[in-house]
Amino acid sequence: MAEVFFFLAAIGAIAGAVGTVSLRNPFYSVLALVCHLLSLAALFLLLRAEFVAAAQVVVYAGAVMVLYVFVVAYVGDQGPQLSGGGSGRLRIVSLLFAGALFVELCIAVLGSGLAALGSEGAGIQGATGEAADTGFGTAAEMGRLFLTKFLVAFEAASLLLLIAAVGAVILARRRSGLEDPREISVADVLRGDGGTGIEAPTESMLESSGSGKR
Amino acid sequence: MSMEWYLVVSALIFSIGAGGVLVRRNPLVILLCLELMLNGANLALVTFARMHGNGDGQVFALIVMVVAACEVAVGLGLIVAIFRRRLPIDVDELRELQG
Numbered sequence: 404m405a406e407v408f409f410f411l412a413a414i415g416a417i418a419g420a421v422g423t424v425s426l427r428n429p430f431y432s433v434l435a436l437v438c439h440l441l442s443l444a445a446l447f448l449l450l451r452a453e454f455v456a457a458a459q460v461v462v463y464a465g466a467v468m469v470l471y472v473f474v475v476a477y478v479g480d481q482g483p484q485l486s487g488g489g490s491g492r493l494r495i496v497s498l499l500f501a502g503a504l505f506v507e508l509c510i511a512v513l514g515s516g517l518a519a520l521g522s523e524g525a526g527i528q529g530a531t532g533e534a535a536d537t538g539f540g541t542a543a544e545m546g547r548l549f550l551t552k553f554l555v556a557f558e559a560a561s562l563l564l565l566i567a568a569v570g571a572v573i574l575a576r577r578r579s580g581l582e583d584p585r586e587i588s589v590a591d592v593l594r595g596d597g598g599t600g601i602e603a604p605t606e607s608m609l610e611s612s613g614s615g616k617r
Numbered sequence: 618m619s620m621e622w623y624l625v626v627s628a629l630i631f632s633i634g635a636g637g638v639l640v641r642r643n644p645l646v647i648l649l650c651l652e653l654m655l656n657g658a659n660l661a662l663v664t665f666a667r668m669h670g671n672g673d674g675q676v677f678a679l680i681v682m683v684v685a686a687c688e689v690a691v692g693l694g695l696i697v698a699i700f701r702r703r704l705p706i707d708v709d710e711l712r713e714l715q716g
Binding site for chain 2 (some may be wrong): 409413416417420421423424429432433436439440443444446447450451452454458462464466467471474475477478497498500501502504505508509510513515539545546548551552556559560563564566568570571572573574575577585603610615
């Protein structure tokens, strides 16, 4: 039964990946990636990684893909000349590189000493007894690991999220262009005259410091 | 189910993503293909965690998800900034690194 589910989920994941790469409309690529992520969450469930599967569905297939859909809808279709690939020879070389990468990864992963670990997974194969008392992959186990063994990584991840959020806001905010003389900089604010007067209250502190760095 | 099959699937997803990064020219699709590569690595990490029977690999996979979310936020912010400046949304045309 697990084999059937594995092959269904794997076929879904690979088909989603191929669709993401090959579909011409970016919107359809995003939808194919959502299909791929859901299939991958099913694979995670088969590997007893319940919390990772839930986070995959909620965070990836939910939040991140909604962000993608919004940006695709905002930027819009860029015309047919953009959706194709590069020149023919470059495309063939790229596909050859991808195939070589696949062969190399398979050799590295399957041919090395990983077989010593046992191909059926270690320790928790029992499905009733041991999986219950170790709590492998559950949210409680993940939380315990995050707050004890990997506390530094957890805090670094939260700091990284904060930096990325602030950076994304600064990058994507509405700017009036380089040639616009109404821009206000940090030097103008420090000089005390408020720069150019009327539009100073409309710009927030964040924007004024951001345009000062530019 | 043997663990090698999961590793083969993860290697295939990673290779498809790498090929997509090389072939496509729209930066939105390139970001999507980067997501594919990160997800292939995530599948390998979760498989290794399953092989060893402890949760360290799953914690690593969650951290990779956090980094992917950050990358998406910054990358989409860059694309929106490119779009607002009326620059072509094409990685072959964006050659100049100037502010």
